[in-house]
Amino acid sequence: MKQSLRKVLISGGRGLIGMRLSEMLIDAGYEVAHLSRQTSRGHYCSFRWDPATGQIDEGAIAYPDYVVNLAGSSVSEGKWTEERKRDIMASRVGGTNLLARELREKPHHVKAFISASAIGIYGDANGRLLDETTPPAPADDFLADVATQWEQAAHQVAELGIRTVVTRIGIVLSHEGGALPQIARPIKLLAGAALGSGKQYMSWVHIDDLCRLIIQMMEETEWQGTYNAVAPNPVTNQEFTTILADVLHRPLVLPKVPEFGLKLMMGEMSEIVLASQRVSAQKVLQQGFQFEYPLLKPALEALYSDQE
Template sequence: MKQSLRKVLISGGRGLIGMRLSEMLIDAGYEVAHLSRQTSHGHYCSFRWDPATGQIDEGALRYADYVVNLAGASVSDEKWSEERKREILDSRVGGTNLLARELRERDHHVKAFISASAIGIYGDANGRLLDETTPPAPSDDFLATVATQWEQAAHHVQELGIRTVVTRIGIVLSDAGGALPQIARPVKLMAGAALGSGKQYMSWIHIDDLCRLLIQMMEDTDWQGTYNAVTPNPVTNKEFTTTLAEVLHRPLVLPKVPEFGLKLVMGEMSEIVLASQRVSAQKVLQQGFQFEYPELKQALEALYGEE
């Protein structure tokens, strides 16, 4: 049991990952507070901030032993207009820069800064195995640009001498939100199908494994630098859809959803489901992390086994 006086400040604490991480930290004996644009929510203490205007409660970082930086507008909630793209970028980079500024200018006792990024940094790489040394995709790839600038902002914290861990997160599997319920809905309605060619790789992680990984990164001083947060077993989109249908006990009756149809409906956002990213988990395994759900079927059964 961890001492209750160890305090974790989470930006993006109201999001899918932030809420589950908060629960698991409380269970482990930590105190948790959120950075929020609202004054209060639920049973978590919260400090106000507004990355768009550069404002933050002066007490926020004085509170924290650890900071977990997850804040960012969802990439999959709506079509990518120019305004939405700006919001996606600014919410990540602006928030991280604001935290870096506060850590530079105020007294604090923050031991570690754990900052989210995304495997979108690698772009569409077909079947190539991608690891942390793989360079980012070219700047015409929107998600790669966002992740690159997000990571550069986190490096400002590292330059202050604070132990900084950048976590490139894959597709997070949760039945409470994110990509999985959207993928599962047509399968449940017996209208499931592979997307595009179906050959594109999906690198994924069960939400509980991700939160356990974030906590280990926070607690263990050996973790430093950049890591992929994905399981060791990426699958193709066709394998993913087939396994999900099997777990949900539904047939797959439709042919593949063609790429042009997805682009028509989703616009540029279709690159989320059409890009192929076969991402290596070797570095986190070498660091000693053990996955509870390394295999896709096992992860999906843990989420949908009762259905």
């Protein structure tokens, strides 16, 4: 690859995925810049933007050869008040709309636009196997509505003739943040238990596999359209909890946490842990991607081996 094709702009670059992706891109010889609402700090060049007001630094979209759009307020921090839900939606859809506007109106040399979405688009589907042709859940499912509108915003970029890849991300496994430390905490305190029935499926992906997948989507022109970013072996919540307890060398001593208790504690946000999503990885496998961590136990062991 020519050296001139080595600049990547990441929205949400300071988030969990963005920080790990930035490290892996630097290691692979890329230049990386972040789009951020704060002024620059740390190792990375950054451009300022504010999706809420539609403002963005003049030179931002002229910088990259590739744009990776990860920006979005966390869905798992704090109860879903109406204000919080507006922020979750606006941070994703507003940011993607702003990038689409800049790509439409400003000179640039962007070769590909990789935009995050989430498997929440499928809603609660029990044990049904879900692939990229499965229609989104109805709009009364908040997470499905967010992901649907997020993807529609990204399609504006595809309409400009820019190669666009939408990646529906599953539960990202990292001990640095996200869902895993929250699931592991009660297990470490000997208070771990399956959630709800325990039969709901969890479709997960190790953070390094996700970042490798995003880089492959960037680099290889065959990638276009929508892909599930999940490991090929989803597990039930009961299986996940049991395997994680085994990796952490802790017993599971409590019965399941009942669904009504979770709804009482978490409100509408409980659908994050109660929805069953058994998501297929077949399309990314057929495209030639190879997972380093296709199975849950080795993925968790790799994450916790340095914390023994």
